[in-house]
Amino acid sequence: MDPIQSLIKELAVKHGRRRESLLPVLQGVVEQERYLSEHSMIEIARELDLPAAEVYGTATFYSFLEHRKMGRFVIRICKTISCSMKGKNQVLLAIQDMLKISTGETTPDGRFSLVETNCLGLCHKAPAMLINEEVYTELTPEKVREILSEYMLK
Numbered sequence: 001m002d003p004i005q006s007l008i009k010e011l012a013v014k015h016g017r018r019r020e021s022l023l024p025v026l027q028g029v030v031e032q033e034r035y036l037s038e039h040s041m042i043e044i045a046r047e048l049d050l051p052a053a054e055v056y057g058t059a060t061f062y063s064f065l066e067h068r069k070m071g072r073f074v075i076r077i078c079k080t081i082s083c084s085m086k087g088k089n090q091v092l093l094a095i096q097d098m099l100k101i102s103t104g105e106t107t108p109d110g111r112f113s114l115v116e117t118n119c120l121g122l123c124h125k126a127p128a129m130l131i132n133e134e135v136y137t138e139l140t141p142e143k144v145r146e147i148l149s150e151y152m153l154k
Contacts, residue, residue: 004040005047007032012047022048022058026065035066063117071106071113073151076130079116082123087140091127092116094141098148112151 001009011028015021025048029040036059045052059065066074077083077092096102099112106113122128125137129144136147 004029004033004037005043008040008043008047017048019048019050022050022055023062026055026059026062030065035069037067041067063115069106072111073131073154074113074115076115076117076120078118078120078122078126078128080119080123080126083127086126088127090141091129091139091144094144095148098145 007029008025011025012021015024015028022044025044026036029036029044033040041055041059042052044050045055048055056067059067063076075095077088077095079088092103095114099107099114101107101112101114103114103116117130120128120130120135122135122137127139128135128137129139130136131147131151136144
């Protein structure tokens with residue numbers, strides 16, 4: 001049994017093998033593996049006795065369930081109108097300029113991935129972003145450069 005199969009079996013024991021267990025199992029795999037590979041989605045379908053298309057459909061519906069390999073630090077910048085009105089585009093340009101990547105890309109060294117995501121629920125402190133699970137709000141280009149400089153040292 002490969003490590004993915006073992007992990008999925010553990011998650012199925014923990015969360016159950018019902019249809020409603022799918023999301024917690026998907027989240028558990030992402031937590032451990034950082035993304036959902038095609039192999040892991042097929043194994044989840046097999047373990048939970050669900051159609052592979054249903055697993056894939058669920059995995060690709062939720063923006064926090066990555067289905068491609070991501071960098072060590074995943075930067076999620078909110079793309080809502082609130083963040084846009086408060087300077088998200090300038091913040092995004094500062095990130096892209098500093099990391100030399102576009103939205104949807106990962107740095108060549110595999111350290112940073114940059115994605116735009118739907119509402120983070122922080123409209124009152126826009127613009128907002130997450131780096132992995134760390135929340136950053138009221139961003140400016142200067143503030144985001146300081147934040148990224150710290151991550152570059154990690």
